[in-house]
Amino acid sequence: MDTKPVENIENMGTAPGKKTAGRIRKLIAIIAFFAVTFLCVSAVYRVLSWKDTTGDYISSVKQLEATDKDLIDVAFVGSSHCYCGIGPNFLWEQKGISGFDMAISGMDKDSAYYNLRNLLKTQSPKVVFVDMFELTYDEHAVDGNIYRNILSLPFSADSVRLVMDYAEKDKWADYIARFPIIHTRYRELKKYDFYPFKPNNYIRGESLTYGAAPVPYPEYAGGEIVPGELSEKNMLWLERLYELSEKEGFELVFMVLPFTSKAEDQRLMDAAAVYASERGIRMLDFNRMRDEIGFDYATDFVDYTHLNMSGAEKLSTYIADYLDENFDLPDHRGDPKYRQWEEDVKYNRILDYEFRINNTWALDDIVDLIKPGNVTLAIISLEGNFTGADTDYYAALSKLGMEREDYEKGGKWIYENGKLEKVYENVLGAEPYIRELSETDTLQIRYEGDYNFPDNITINREYYHNHGAYLGITIYNTALDRVICMRNY
Numbered sequence: 439m440d441t442k443p444v445e446n447i448e449n450m451g452t453a454p455g456k457k458t459a460g461r462i463r464k465l466i467a468i469i470a471f472f473a474v475t476f477l478c479v480s481a482v483y484r485v486l487s488w489k490d491t492t493g494d495y496i497s498s499v500k501q502l503e504a505t506d507k508d509l510i511d512v513a514f515v516g517s518s519h520c521y522c523g524i525g526p527n528f529l530w531e532q533k534g535i536s537g538f539d540m541a542i543s544g545m546d547k548d549s550a551y552y553n554l555r556n557l558l559k560t561q562s563p564k565v566v567f568v569d570m571f572e573l574t575y576d577e578h579a580v581d582g583n584i585y586r587n588i589l590s591l592p593f594s595a596d597s598v599r600l601v602m603d604y605a606e607k608d609k610w611a612d613y614i615a616r617f618p619i620i621h622t623r624y625r626e627l628k629k630y631d632f633y634p635f636k637p638n639n640y641i642r643g644e645s646l647t648y649g650a651a652p653v654p655y656p657e658y659a660g661g662e663i664v665p666g667e668l669s670e671k672n673m674l675w676l677e678r679l680y681e682l683s684e685k686e687g688f689e690l691v692f693m694v695l696p697f698t699s700k701a702e703d704q705r706l707m708d709a710a711a712v713y714a715s716e717r718g719i720r721m722l723d724f725n726r727m728r729d730e731i732g733f734d735y736a737t738d739f740v741d742y743t744h745l746n747m748s749g750a751e752k753l754s755t756y757i758a759d760y761l762d763e764n765f766d767l768p769d770h771r772g773d774p775k776y777r778q779w780e781e782d783v784k785y786n787r788i789l790d791y792e793f794r795i796n797n798t799w800a801l802d803d804i805v806d807l808i809k810p811g812n813v814t815l816a817i818i819s820l821e822g823n824f825t826g827a828d829t830d831y832y833a834a835l836s837k838l839g840m841e842r843e844d845y846e847k848g849g850k851w852i853y854e855n856g857k858l859e860k861v862y863e864n865v866l867g868a869e870p871y872i873r874e875l876s877e878t879d880t881l882q883i884r885y886e887g888d889y890n891f892p893d894n895i896t897i898n899r900e901y902y903h904n905h906g907a908y909l910g911i912t913i914y915n916t917a918l919d920r921v922i923c924m925r926n927y
Contacts, residue, residue, distance in 0.1 A: 485631050486620040488589040491542040492521055495630040498541055498643040499590045502557060505538070509776060510561040511767050512537040514643070515554050516569030517545040519695040522744040524567075526642035527786045528754035530779040533762050534769030538563075539643025542590065544583030547572045547675040549591075551682070552600040556591060558686055565765055567691045567722075567757075568679055573672050573706040588613050589620070629878045637918065640781035646747050648793045652736040656697070658704040659725035665712045666705030676713050689765070692721040696733060696753070697743040699725055722760070724753060731756045747790075788813055788917050795913060796923050801834045804911060804925055809837060811856045813917040815875065817902065817910075819895060820848040821864060821888040824908035831909050831927065850883045850895070854916075864888075876919040897921060 491498045498521070512535055514524050520541035529535040540557050542549060550572055557563075578584045588604065591597045593616075601613040612618040623631075668676070683690035692714050694707045707723055714721040724731065731752055738749030745753060761767055770776040795807050795814075808816045818838075824831065825846055832845050839858040840851070850862035850871070862871045862883045870884040875897065882896050892901040895912065900921075904910040907926035915922050 483617070483620070485627065486623050487616070488585050488620060489631065489635075491586050491590055492518065492645040493543065495628075495635040495638070496641060496645050497590060497635075497638055498539060498641075499553075499556075499592070500634075500638040501641050501643055502538070502540065502560070503592075504639045505560070505778065506775065507560050508562050509778075510536055510538045510557070510563050511770075512565045512567070512761060513540050513554070513557055513561070513563045514538070514567045514569075514693075515540045515545075515550050516567075516693075516695065517541065517571060518543045518645075519571055519697060519743060519745075520545075520569050521643060521645045522647050522740070522746075523695045523750050523753050524757065525644050525646055525750045525754045525786065526779065527644065527783045528751055529758045529761070530642075530771070531783055532755065532758045533767075534771035535758060535761055535767055536770050536776055536779055537642065541643055542583075542587050544578045544580070545572065545587055546576070546578060546604065547671065548600055548604040549587035551675065551678050552596045552603075553587075553591060554679075554682065555596050556594075558682075562686075563688050564767065565689045565691060565761065566683065567693045570692055570694050570707055570710045571697065572675070573668070573710060574703050576669075576671060585619065589616055633878050637785055640778040641785060642779060642782045644750075644782075644786075646750050646786065646789070647740045647744060648747050648789075649740050650737050650746050650748070651739060651741055653739045653742050654698045655735050656699045656704075656725045656728070658699050658701045659694075659707075659723065659728070663708040663711055664705055665709040666702065668706070668709045668713070672706070672709075673713075676710065680717055680719065690719050692719055694721075694723040694725055696724050696728065696739075696745055696749065720764075727756075785917075788915070792915060792918075792922050799925065801831065801909075801925070801927050804913075805834045805837050808853065808911075808913060809856075811854055813915055814854075814922070815914045815916050816853040817881070817883075817895060817912040817914070818851040818853060819904055819910040819912075820845070820850075820908065821894075821904050821910075822848075822908050824848065827908055829908075829927065875914060875916070879914075879919060 489495050489497055512529070514520050514537065518541070521539045524539055526537035526539060529537040540553055542553065550568065554566065578587070588601060591600060598614055601610055605613055679690060692710055699707070707725070711721050711723065733749060733752065738745060738752065740746040770779070791813065795804070798804055798807060808814050818835070832840070832842060835845060838853050844860055848864045849860055851858055851860050862868070862885065864885045866885060866887070868885060870882050873881045875881050879897055884893055886893055889904050889906045892903050894903040896902065902910070902912040902921070902924050905926050909927040910924065912924045913922040914920070
C-alpha cells in the first residue's frame, strides 16, 4: 500500500485557527482605525464648530444643553430682538420665574420652529412666547446668521429637516455635513474655540446690551388693526406653532418685541393678531403697548430694532407681572435645582459693573470701583519720574493700601480681594513675574525700561504697558476671565 509522508505533523489542524486569528487582528485593526479617525474628527469638529448664537461665544443652544431636565417654565423664542429685549434674570429676581430665551441672531421661521422642538426634548414649559418679527422675512441677510441658526442646532433628524426646509437643495449636503463650511474657520479661531466659555453654563439665553441711541417712534403701530396678507410660508409657520402647542400642551403666546416698524411690517403683525384671535391664542404687541409699558425712545433703545438694558428691564418687568397675573407659575427662588438662574443674576450684575468701569476715567473713581475687589484683579504699574510730575497719584493709590515709601520707588503691584501686593521692582534684567490668571490667560511682568516698552506687561500676546504714561492700571475680570479695560494717567 502506497503511503505519503506527513510533513509538519505537529501543526496539523492549526491552519484554520491561524486564519481566524488573522481575520480577528484585521478586524481589530479596522475598528481601531475608525475609532481613532472618529476621535480625531470629533476633536477637530469641537474646535472648528460654530459656538455662538449671539456673538462673543455666547450660545443659547449650549446654555440649554447645560440645563437639567424640566426646569424651564417659560420659554421665549425669537431673534436678537428677544435676547436683547427679555432678561430672564429680571423675571427671576422679581417673581422667581424660570424663564429662558431660546433666541438666535436673525432667527428665521424654520429655525424658530425646530429650535423650539429641540427645547421640548428636555423641557416642559407651561408658556411659550414666540416673536412675530420672523413674519417680515424668509431668508437671512448675512451668512453668519445662517450658520448660527443651522449649524448650532445639535445634529438630529430635526437639524436635517431644518436644512431641507430652509436651504436650497444644492446646499443641503454642505449644511448637513457642516465640515465644508466650518473648515474655513482656521484663521478666526480664538481661545474659546478650545476652552468652553464658562458663562454658557448658566446664562439663560439673554445678551442684554448697554448704551443708548434715540430711535424713531413706531408711528404705524397705532390706531385700528389693519391686517395684511400672510404668505403661504408665514401661514404654515403659524399653523405649525399652533399644532405643536396643542400636541405638547403648552400655552402659546404671540408677541411683537419693540422695533421701529414700517407700515407693511405692522400689517403683518396685525394679520398675526387676527390669526391668534381666531384660534384663541394670546398676543402681545409691545409696539402697540408702548405707552402702557413706558418706553422712552430716546433712552431705552440701542438701535432701531433692539432694546438696551433700560428698555429690557421695563419690558421684562411687564412680562413678569403679566405671567404672575395670568398663569399659575411657581416661585422657585431658594430651590438649589435652579442655581443657574441665581448665577445668571450675578452674571448680569457683573456685566453692569464692567459697563460702569468701562465708562469711568477719573483715577479716584476707578480706584473706588476696584476697591471692593470681589470680581476684579488690578495690575498697577508706576514708571518714570512720577514723583516730580504735576499730578500726585498717591492720594488715590493709598486707598488701596499703598505705602508712600513703596509708591516713591515705583514698580508693579497686584490688587485683588482687598489686598495690595508688590510683585515686581523696576529693575533691568530681573527675572519676570509670571502668573496664571486663568486656564487660558497668562500674565507676565518684566522691566525693559520706562513708559514705552511693550513687554513690560503682557497677558498672553497682548500688551498692557504704560504707553508713555507714569501710571497704568489694567483691570482683569476674575469671574469672566477677561480684561475689562486699561487706564493710563
